[in-house]
Each structure stands twice: as C-alpha cells, then as structure tokens.
Amino acid sequence: MRTCPRPIPLDGPGGILVSLASTHRGHVERALSESAGYFGTETWQALRDVLSGSHPELTPYIEWLLAKLNPVLFNTDDAADRSWQEQKDATQSLTRVTDFPHSAFTAWKRPASQEDPYLAGLIPDPVENSLIEHDVRVGLGDDAPVFDEWRELGDVRCDIHVLEDTTGRRLEIANVNATPVESRLGTDMIYYHHPTHSFVLVQYKRLHPRSKEYRVNKQLRDQMDRLEQVSDLSRKPARPHEWRLSPDSCFLKFAHWRDRAAPSSDLAPGMYLPLSYARVLLDDECTRGTRGGRIISYERVGRYLVSSQFTELVKHGLVGTVGTSIERLRELGLQRAREGYSVVVGFETSRETPRDRATRVRNRSTKKRPKVTSYSPTASQESLFDIPEP
Incomplete structure (x- = not known):
C-alpha cells in the first residue's frame, strides 16, 4: 500500500x-x-x-x-520473453548479493519494444521517486559519465535504476542491449564491488524446460574461450581481503523456467559452474552423450553451486577478480553488449571497509536494516557508476 x-x-x-x-x-x-x-x-x-x-x-x-x-507471465516460446526472464533473474541476483530489497523490481510490464532491456519496463515506486530531492550526480572531473554516453550511442539501449540506503551504500544497475532479440546470445550479469575493485561475471544458459539438459556446441566452447580472456583482467592478491577461493571470476548458470509459471521473487533454479570446473566437466566421460556429444544436466553434473551458495560466496568477496579498474569494467560491459549479449551490470559503492562488509553480511537481522531509496536517474543526470579511480 x-x-x-x-x-x-x-x-x-x-x-x-x-x-x-x-x-x-x-x-x-x-x-x-x-x-x-x-x-x-x-x-x-x-x-x-x-x-x-x-x-x-x-x-x-x-x-x-x-x-x-497483475504480474507478467512469461512465454518461453517467445524470444523477447526468454531474454527478459534472464535479465530479470540477473537483476534479482544483484539484489541478493548486495542485500538490497528485490521488491523494488516487482512492478514491471512488457516494454514498448521487444528490443528494449528488461529495466525499460520497470515501474518505479511513485512514493520513493517523489521523495528524492537531493542531487544524485557525482563530480567526474573531465571524465564523461559512461551511462549517459551509452544512452546516446545509436547502437545500444541502456536503462538505469539505483538503490541507495541511508548509510550511503548504493547499487546502480545498468541494463544494456545492442542487438536484435532474435540474434541475441543470452544474458551476462556483471557485479562490480567498487571498494575492492572486484567483479564477478555470470553468463546464462538455458536448460531444456522438460529434459533439463543443455547440448554443448561449438558456440558454447567459443564463448568459454572469451570468458577466459575476461578472467585475465585479474591480478594476484596482495592483501588479505583480495584472496579468493580460486582464480575463477566467471561462471555459467544453466537455468530453467516453466512456461507461464506464476511470478516468483525466487531466483530461477539452475546450476552455477565456475569456468574452470565447466572445462573439467566437458573433458570427462560424465558429460559424454550416447552419440559422442557433450551434455550438461543435473544427472551428469555431480557437483554444482545453487543460487544461495553462489550468493554467499560473492557477498563475502570469496570469488571475483582482484584489482580490476572501473575503466576496464566500462569497456567490458559495452564490449559484451556489442558481441550480442544482454548485459546487466551492478555497480556497488559504499564507505564500508572489508571488515564492515563482512560484519554486515553476517548480520541476519532485518530489524535494523537502513531505509532504501529506489529511483531511475533521468538521462540528464550524471551516472553514479562513473566514479574516478583513487
């Protein structure tokens, strides 16, 4: 109400x-x-x-x-609906790893064009928008705001939404499309944590809705090769908070959706596979089909991460790149969009130290959660994402 x-x-x-x-x-x-x-x-x-x-x-x-x-029921036979399903799940994943309320994204209708990003159909909370009276722009020196630039480019469509709490912690989500929906390769979710200059990338792959299988082809292997190049953006850890469980910063999410299922705030069920683990699986007999091809499925993959496990690893900073600059992130987001992916970039900024972040993540109480403001910046406002490097 x-x-x-x-x-x-x-x-x-x-x-x-x-x-x-x-x-x-x-x-x-x-x-x-x-x-x-x-x-x-x-x-x-x-x-x-x-x-x-x-x-x-x-x-x-x-x-x-x-x-x-009257939430929208997605039709899995429709290419636009499938793409929006993935972008919705990516958006909700970002709220999970940052502990921002996902309810800010539940008022949604299909955008005017099937080529538009998921966030183009978001209906912002009318009360929260009316309460915003402060200037959300950040001083950028001589640098141009990257999101405004993306909005002005003729070959991309970029929509932005921001969540900000009273402690100053802020999540900006940019949703970018640059190719027609029929030729789109899928969705990438990129989460960047500015205080630690670290990002995680998740590429979505759809399991067959009935068999829950994914038949591996050359396109997937080529995409995995590209993701390995993304992982090379990381450097070796030099401080305790930079240590990671593995050098993997890219994951594949093999997910499935039921056709016209009742909308849910839960993430789509699926398997999160670190890129190096996916390589091992594709070289093992467990994924070999009867005709020699490779198949990813629940029955063939013995171990995998589920949404809650993946979320906890990202929250605690146990996975992701080390020392990746904002400029490299800008380049990556636009590059992936132009390669044919829908891209959902989450950019978190805060004044938290690594210890503060760990304390907040471990605190499960909802009683003292700070108030969150939700809004969509206008095109004339400078992006919160474009923050100068220290």
Whole structure:
C-alpha cells in the first residue's frame, strides 16, 4: 500500500463519483458500503478513467499498483520473453548479493519494444521517486559519465535504476542491449564491488524446460574461450581481503523456467559452474552423450553451486577478480553488449571497509536494516557508476 499524495473526495459536488455514469456509481457505492466489496472490470475502467482525468498525479500510483497486482507471465516460446526472464533473474541476483530489497523490481510490464532491456519496463515506486530531492550526480572531473554516453550511442539501449540506503551504500544497475532479440546470445550479469575493485561475471544458459539438459556446441566452447580472456583482467592478491577461493571470476548458470509459471521473487533454479570446473566437466566421460556429444544436466553434473551458495560466496568477496579498474569494467560491459549479449551490470559503492562488509553480511537481522531509496536517474543526470579511480 502507498499513501495517496493528497485527499481525493469520493462524494459530494467535487467528488469523483459524480463524474461516473449512474450504473457504475451504483456499483462503487454498493462496494464501499460493505466490509469487503467488489465491482467488475467495466466499472473499474470507468473509475480509473475518472481518477486519471481529474487527478493525473494518481496515474503513476495506479500503474504501479496494477503492475504489482497483475504480474507478467512469461512465454518461453517467445524470444523477447526468454531474454527478459534472464535479465530479470540477473537483476534479482544483484539484489541478493548486495542485500538490497528485490521488491523494488516487482512492478514491471512488457516494454514498448521487444528490443528494449528488461529495466525499460520497470515501474518505479511513485512514493520513493517523489521523495528524492537531493542531487544524485557525482563530480567526474573531465571524465564523461559512461551511462549517459551509452544512452546516446545509436547502437545500444541502456536503462538505469539505483538503490541507495541511508548509510550511503548504493547499487546502480545498468541494463544494456545492442542487438536484435532474435540474434541475441543470452544474458551476462556483471557485479562490480567498487571498494575492492572486484567483479564477478555470470553468463546464462538455458536448460531444456522438460529434459533439463543443455547440448554443448561449438558456440558454447567459443564463448568459454572469451570468458577466459575476461578472467585475465585479474591480478594476484596482495592483501588479505583480495584472496579468493580460486582464480575463477566467471561462471555459467544453466537455468530453467516453466512456461507461464506464476511470478516468483525466487531466483530461477539452475546450476552455477565456475569456468574452470565447466572445462573439467566437458573433458570427462560424465558429460559424454550416447552419440559422442557433450551434455550438461543435473544427472551428469555431480557437483554444482545453487543460487544461495553462489550468493554467499560473492557477498563475502570469496570469488571475483582482484584489482580490476572501473575503466576496464566500462569497456567490458559495452564490449559484451556489442558481441550480442544482454548485459546487466551492478555497480556497488559504499564507505564500508572489508571488515564492515563482512560484519554486515553476517548480520541476519532485518530489524535494523537502513531505509532504501529506489529511483531511475533521468538521462540528464550524471551516472553514479562513473566514479574516478583513487
């Protein structure tokens, strides 16, 4: 529920009921007279038209509430819906690893164009947007803001959303598409933790919805070769907080979705495979099919990470690159988009020390969580992502 921006009279000379046809007015009055009443869609549409016409400030509230009440059911036979499913899961993954509320992304409708990124269909919280009165721009010196540049490029579409809490910790998510949906190779999720200059990349692969199998082809092997080049952006750890469990910073998520399943805040079920482990699997007999091809499936992969395990590793900084600059991240995000991937980049900034981060992650209590503001910066605002290197 959200508080109405100002009182809206129902009855009387200035009330909205007087503008309704007598039949619809009777339906509304009868519903209001009962402890729990209802009326049909035709009356609701008439009431909605009156509300939006006489009180246009209510329109974003109505759209937000309707999107919450009528979530989209994705059609897995539709290429655009499949792409948006993956981008949605990537967005929700970013909120999991950063401990920001995923509810900020639940009011969503299909964008106007199937080529648009997932965030283009996001309906921001109308209350939170109205409360933002501070300047969200960051001084960049002579550097141009990277997200504004991406928005201005003719061959990409970039949408941005920001989550910020009262401690100053902030997550900016940029969603970028640069190729037609029919020729898109899948989705990349990139999470960058600015205080430690570390990022993790997850590339999505879809298991067959019924057999839960993925048949390996040359394209996947070529993509894995490209991901190994991404991993080379890391340097050796020199400080305790830079140590990682392995040099793997790239993962493959083999996920599956049920067609037109009820929307859920849970992440899509699947297997997270570190790139080096995927290499071992593809060289082992366990993935060899009856005709000699390679198959990834739950039955053939004995060990894998699930969403909760992967999330905890990223939260604690136990996986990811070491010492990767923001500039290299900018280049990587745009490069991956132009190579044919939908890219969802999460950029976290904060004043936390590595010890502060570990303490926050270990604290499971929700009672003292700071208040979070959620908003979509306008194109004229400078990006929070583009922060100068120290």
